Amino acid sequence: MAAATREVYWNVGPVWPMYLMFAAALAVFGHGFYHRHYKLWRLGRAERRGASPRERLRGLALYALAQLRVLRDRYSGVFHLLFSWGIAVLTVGTLVVMVHQDFGIPVMRGRFYLYFQSLTLDIFGLLAMAGVAMAAAKRYLIRPDRLNTNAMDGLALGALFVILAQGFALEGLRIAATGDPWAAWSPIGSAIAAGVKALGWSVETARAWHAALWWSHAALAFAAIAALPWTKAFHLVTGPANIYFRSLEPKGALRPLDLEASETLGAARLTDFSVKDLFDLSACMECGRCQQACPAYNTGKPLSPKMVILDLRGHLREAGPGLLAARRRGGAAGAGGGDGAGGSAGAHAGAGTGGAAGVGGVAGAGPQAGEGPSPLIGQVIAEETLWSCTTCRACMTECPVFIEHVPKIIDLRRYLVMERSDFPPGMQEAMRGLEARGHPFRGATASRSDWYRDLGVPEMAEVGDAREIDVLHWAGCAAAFDERNQRVARAFARVMQRAGVRFAVLGPEENCTGDPARRIGHEYLFQVLARQNIATLQGYGVTRIVTACPHCFNTLKNEYPRFGGEFEVIHHSRFIARLLAEGRLRLSDGAGAGAARRLTYHDPCYLGRYNDTYDEPRAVLDRLPGSERVEMTRSRDRGFCCGGGGGRAWLEETGARINHARAGEAVGTGADTIAAACPFCLMMLEDGVKARQGEREVSVRDLAELVEETTRPREAGKGGGGGADGEGGGGGGH
Amino acid sequence: MRIVVCVKQVLDPELPQRDFRLDPDGKEAAPGRASRVISTFDEIALEVALQLREKAGGGQVTALTLGGKPAEEALRKALAMTADAAVRVDDDGLGAPGEGLGRLDGFAVAAVLAAAIRRLGGADLVLCGRQAADTDAGQVGLLLAEELGVPTVASAVSGEPAGEAVRLKRETPGGYEVVEARLPALATVTNADVNVPRIPKVKDVMASFKKPLTVWTAADLGVDPAATAPRVALRRLFIPERETACEMVGGDSPEAQAEALAERILALKVLETRGWRHAGAGLRFRPGGGAGQAASGTDRRRPRPGGVPGR
Numbered sequence A: 001m002a003a004a005t006r007e008v009y010w011n012v013g014p015v016w017p018m019y020l021m022f023a024a025a026l027a028v029f030g031h032g033f034y035h036r037h038y039k040l041w042r043l044g045r046a047e048r049r050g051a052s053p054r055e056r057l058r059g060l061a062l063y064a065l066a067q068l069r070v071l072r073d074r075y076s077g078v079f080h081l082l083f084s085w086g087i088a089v090l091t092v093g094t095l096v097v098m099v100h101q102d103f104g105i106p107v108m109r110g111r112f113y114l115y116f117q118s119l120t121l122d123i124f125g126l127l128a129m130a131g132v133a134m135a136a137a138k139r140y141l142i143r144p145d146r147l148n149t150n151a152m153d154g155l156a157l158g159a160l161f162v163i164l165a166q167g168f169a170l171e172g173l174r175i176a177a178t179g180d181p182w183a184a185w186s187p188i189g190s191a192i193a194a195g196v197k198a199l200g201w202s203v204e205t206a207r208a209w210h211a212a213l214w215w216s217h218a219a220l221a222f223a224a225i226a227a228l229p230w231t232k233a234f235h236l237v238t239g240p241a242n243i244y245f246r247s248l249e250p251k252g253a254l255r256p257l258d259l260e261a262s263e264t265l266g267a268a269r270l271t272d273f274s275v276k277d278l279f280d281l282s283a284c285m286e287c288g289r290c291q292q293a294c295p296a297y298n299t300g301k302p303l304s305p306k307m308v309i310l311d312l313r314g315h316l317r318e319a320g321p322g323l324l325a326a327r328r329r330g331g332a333a334g335a336g337g338g339d340g341a342g343g344s345a346g347a348h349a350g351a352g353t354g355g356a357a358g359v360g361g362v363a364g365a366g367p368q369a370g371e372g373p374s375p376l377i378g379q380v381i382a383e384e385t386l387w388s389c390t391t392c393r394a395c396m397t398e399c400p401v402f403i404e405h406v407p408k409i410i411d412l413r414r415y416l417v418m419e420r421s422d423f424p425p426g427m428q429e430a431m432r433g434l435e436a437r438g439h440p441f442r443g444a445t446a447s448r449s450d451w452y453r454d455l456g457v458p459e460m461a462e463v464g465d466a467r468e469i470d471v472l473h474w475a476g477c478a479a480a481f482d483e484r485n486q487r488v489a490r491a492f493a494r495v496m497q498r499a500g501v502r503f504a505v506l507g508p509e510e511n512c513t514g515d516p517a518r519r520i521g522h523e524y525l526f527q528v529l530a531r532q533n534i535a536t537l538q539g540y541g542v543t544r545i546v547t548a549c550p551h552c553f554n555t556l557k558n559e560y561p562r563f564g565g566e567f568e569v570i571h572h573s574r575f576i577a578r579l580l581a582e583g584r585l586r587l588s589d590g591a592g593a594g595a596a597r598r599l600t601y602h603d604p605c606y607l608g609r610y611n612d613t614y615d616e617p618r619a620v621l622d623r624l625p626g627s628e629r630v631e632m633t634r635s636r637d638r639g640f641c642c643g644g645g646g647g648r649a650w651l652e653e654t655g656a657r658i659n660h661a662r663a664g665e666a667v668g669t670g671a672d673t674i675a676a677a678c679p680f681c682l683m684m685l686e687d688g689v690k691a692r693q694g695e696r697e698v699s700v701r702d703l704a705e706l707v708e709e710t711t712r713p714r715e716a717g718k719g720g721g722g723g724a725d726g727e728g729g730g731g732g733g734h
Numbered sequence B: 001m002r003i004v005v006c007v008k009q010v011l012d013p014e015l016p017q018r019d020f021r022l023d024p025d026g027k028e029a030a031p032g033r034a035s036r037v038i039s040t041f042d043e044i045a046l047e048v049a050l051q052l053r054e055k056a057g058g059g060q061v062t063a064l065t066l067g068g069k070p071a072e073e074a075l076r077k078a079l080a081m082t083a084d085a086a087v088r089v090d091d092d093g094l095g096a097p098g099e100g101l102g103r104l105d106g107f108a109v110a111a112v113l114a115a116a117i118r119r120l121g122g123a124d125l126v127l128c129g130r131q132a133a134d135t136d137a138g139q140v141g142l143l144l145a146e147e148l149g150v151p152t153v154a155s156a157v158s159g160e161p162a163g164e165a166v167r168l169k170r171e172t173p174g175g176y177e178v179v180e181a182r183l184p185a186l187a188t189v190t191n192a193d194v195n196v197p198r199i200p201k202v203k204d205v206m207a208s209f210k211k212p213l214t215v216w217t218a219a220d221l222g223v224d225p226a227a228t229a230p231r232v233a234l235r236r237l238f239i240p241e242r243e244t245a246c247e248m249v250g251g252d253s254p255e256a257q258a259e260a261l262a263e264r265i266l267a268l269k270v271l272e273t274r275g276w277r278h279a280g281a282g283l284r285f286r287p288g289g290g291a292g293q294a295a296s297g298t299d300r301r302r303p304r305p306g307g308v309p310g311r
């Protein structure tokens, strides 16, 4: 068996022309790589993305090799795995030939030859062909909306198929002509050889065909490599790189913006994006998975995350070379930085006469680089597109190559909001409210202390020192000012009181965390609010915070650390789950217990996708006596947004409503109760359910409410503190 | 065109009723936790001034306030909206200290503001909100015109330069009217869709902290504090007591509830009935529990003072 091998480069004559072709292919590839991609990336601002290589490599293994993200669409994932791995293995096979013959290392012999170079290659080649066929079926027969198909796609799939088929034909002809004794290890080649024999071809005919096929096979394969930079298949290169350089920041933390040092606040032009942002554009292979998951796109809004990326890419290719040329010219002047119109910046000198009362060390207006029209917004990406995003992160969760859509959308919003003071209708009032009153609810008639007035909940100002309490209850604006959510806040406070948790609230000292401001693009206002809140919290020495609002939760937990506010932040779903697990709450015969109930749980984006909390809320629900839980088709990290995130809760929605769509899905499960764990989801879904009036009666309840009605007030003896359970007289507005 | 806009800082008019308190001596609203903002119509006046400056292709907008140190926040806001200069006249020692809101009356405020405007070298146009969001008195603008001896246009919503004059669009009960006033002039400003105050750009906000702020005292202006004693005295400030009683109407079915509710309403005699059960006509609502006045003639266009206009 040790003799098993075959004659390498049989029947092909001198091979140097092949290397020449290969070199040419590489040259063309290099040219495309540089001009179509690399040089354009350099237009972006510098951004460091290299830290924690270990974690990055792990991601590479999971998402580039194992392709876990691709597999989120089972069918597409399978065929992609088939042909990508097929091609990879065949490429290795080709390299083995090179090593054996050209490097003179005789590896192609014996078992390795039989098992790998013959059998394995045959199998993978076949799988790859099956994969290509499946891909064609998806694109041409199933035709999902997410795919846009053009001639290039057909050409690429066809070429791939032909290359693979040529390989098998070559093998068959060789076997037929040489009578290879090891042919049994190449089953497909053997089958083709049998066919050739059946045709009655002479050895000469087979040889002639083989030679011609061999060179055309090589030519086609090299042409494919050369063409990569011009095709979607370029993600073969950029995809893994993009996965490697993916963001390792907490998912819920937007990139901070240095308000003082930034020339332009947000992104007005391509050069305001970072290198990585522009690199992203080269990685997109137009699979449309982001679009398929997008709630805005799915309800007919003028937003598709895929088109955002493709439009930016189109603009980069169009305008990029001009910008580069301009930069080279400007660079000579030594200015660096801004592209295009940067030259005539009128400096707003802030001459501080008369020792003016300098409030805060905010640097004044530098050169007004941000002024002037944006070549991007309105031209390339419409404003309505930007405002349509709920920042639900579904797109980023689906994208197989970790393209970052949301930060780009936010950067463009930042420019509109901060440089142009251009707000979507409705947002202006919310922002004014945030500025003047620290909350975005216009015309609120309640005060921050209304909801707990009769519950005996102490305020931090009375407690004085956070060491006196177990945890600070961060109520959030929705709980304070929205009547429906006041009931949730009351329920949660009672639950904590029943469990003997010592807690307090900030009450009137609480401000909005700044989440709506930050996500609508008003970084300045966000930072003002964040700093105030952090100072208040630190003033009391607060270390642990519990909140029922996933938006507050995310901001406090993931965004405040950047501004010096490090706290242990717990969402109420986890907090309640823990109280239940520790036996501090008994779900027994509260008023609502025992009633059979069919529940479905809606995952809030900022709890689920942003903070990976899927199980705790479900664990709480599963403990409710008499309850049965059903899942919606789109749940957990595939959950469909309620439509309220990213500042959208304050905006008018046009056309089909996201919350109606989602409420429809929830009602469709046959559930009689929709469980929410977010004040905005609660409002949006309740509204959505109301819009379907006339159907079954379905209620939307927060977890805390469900738990409250199945627990009992503590016995009169009470313990710990936290005040009396304000149930007795005329408590909640149920 | 040199425009001076008089702005007053007031307690946030959107303060929830529950949080609204009075000082123990009943002469002033207690600031408590309420934020301080530019009085609603004054902010609108500022917007009208800035738009005028834009239309004129240049000019100078000065924000002028009378108040203590905290009032500088209102001026910062004006600077952030891109006013060119800001002046605060310190109210220390003016009027009748201790009288809270009644400390200065319209006459006194107008006199001080007029002195400040003269000190500024006069103005082509002075703009004032049509009334303050806290006192709703609506006097200062008109009295100030009197002090300055210039013509007044009330309830303007926008303006544009017209040579030696200013063309102003003003609101009338039935619509709008366009007038021209020879400069110098004064206009009081009311809200409209076209003058919703701009939200300052962030760079302008940051720059506003670096812009100079002029502070004058009464002495600087040559105003005799004694002459600012109020001619109208505030006697009492109070929050009206409102009694509400809630009554639940019972009933097992929606029909029964509706029936019970109708009976109850009839029993309360707030409705006049003329056989409505049968005819369905002749149902008339009389507000005020049957006081007999018709529910018409409510001026719905009048904005809630201090409310957010432009909606």
Ligand code: SF4
Pocket (backbone or CB within 6 Å): A290, A293, A294, A295, A296, A297, A303, A304, A305, A388, A389, A390, A391, A392, A393, A394, A395, A396, A405, A406
């Ligand atoms: S974050 Fe959500 S709404 Fe925004 S583009 Fe992505 S999927 Fe669409």
Ligand code: SF4
Pocket (backbone or CB within 6 Å): A283, A284, A285, A286, A287, A288, A289, A290, A291, A305, A306, A309, A398, A399, A400, A401, A402, A403
């Ligand atoms: S951004 Fe990602 S998910 Fe969207 S089309 Fe491109 S590669 Fe696919």
